[in-house]
Amino acid sequence: MRIATWNVNSLKVRLPHLLEWLARDVPDVVCLQETKTEDKSFPVAEIEAAGYSVVYSGQKTYNGVAILSRRPMSDVTAGIPGYADEQKRVLAATVDGVRIVCVYIPNGQSVESDKYRYKLDWLAALTTWLRAEIVAHPKLALLGDYNIAPADADVHDPAAWAGQVLCSDPERAAFRGLIDLGMSDSFRLFPQADRSFTWWDYRMQGFRRKLGLRIDHILLSAPLVATCTGCRIEVALRALERPSDHAPVIADLA
DNA sequence: ATGGCCTGCAACGCAGGA
Numbered sequence: 001m002r003i004a005t006w007n008v009n010s011l012k013v014r015l016p017h018l019l020e021w022l023a024r025d026v027p028d029v030v031c032l033q034e035t036k037t038e039d040k041s042f043p044v045a046e047i048e049a050a051g052y053s054v055v056y057s058g059q060k061t062y063n064g065v066a067i068l069s070r071r072p073m074s075d076v077t078a079g080i081p082g083y084a085d086e087q088k089r090v091l092a093a094t095v096d097g098v099r100i101v102c103v104y105i106p107n108g109q110s111v112e113s114d115k116y117r118y119k120l121d122w123l124a125a126l127t128t129w130l131r132a133e134i135v136a137h138p139k140l141a142l143l144g145d146y147n148i149a150p151a152d153a154d155v156h157d158p159a160a161w162a163g164q165v166l167c168s169d170p171e172r173a174a175f176r177g178l179i180d181l182g183m184s185d186s187f188r189l190f191p192q193a194d195r196s197f198t199w200w201d202y203r204m205q206g207f208r209r210k211l212g213l214r215i216d217h218i219l220l221s222a223p224l225v226a227t228c229t230g231c232r233i234e235v236a237l238r239a240l241e242r243p244s245d246h247a248p249v250i251a252d253l254a
Numbered sequence: 255a256t257g258g259c260c261t262g263c264a265a266c267g268c269a270g271g272a
Binding site for chain 2: 108115
């Protein structure tokens, strides 16, 4: 089973890239973030024509998540149970006995911002929920845009980013809190090139200059780690004309 | 040179992203 995550930064704009990539890489499950699409406008027909079932939870202008699957999905849930949030950031579904959890973790804006406090509160609620979810579904994969660079190796300029949003100690502690539920960062299960990133700033020719961060992740519970044969970043999609600022992350499970 | 770009919405600039 090939599972993937991609922040598309507007599904409407990125739909041609998405369809081309689905045809080429044929992932079995794809989690999308920042669809920025209301449910009534979701491009269901185009995605089904590509051979995928799809579920989605969106809103106007901001946020929005979706899960595409070549196999049937069951037990679809949106949001974090018991955590009131107007922002559409979480969607979960079960595919062939694997619990797929798609997340768009808040950005936080800056460590002084109210949005940063929201991010940390949100992460605490997510962790509490997943602690129970992983008991109910031992084969669990947490895929998405985490908006956290877990270590300095995931940052193009660690000194410049030290203590800044996406790299601050409380955010990294929250990431470790997810790991401590019994999950592993699939990307780090395998040897990887230095300066492996999943996001590059649109400004300053960030992609060409490799000014990036690794903030999109696939965490796997232990039973899935045992079956994971690889994890890579599909950098080619960031090099296209009019790209998303994020590249997909793809993990293969036996 | 501490900002540069992209998106959606709306409206002739803004918020938000990271």
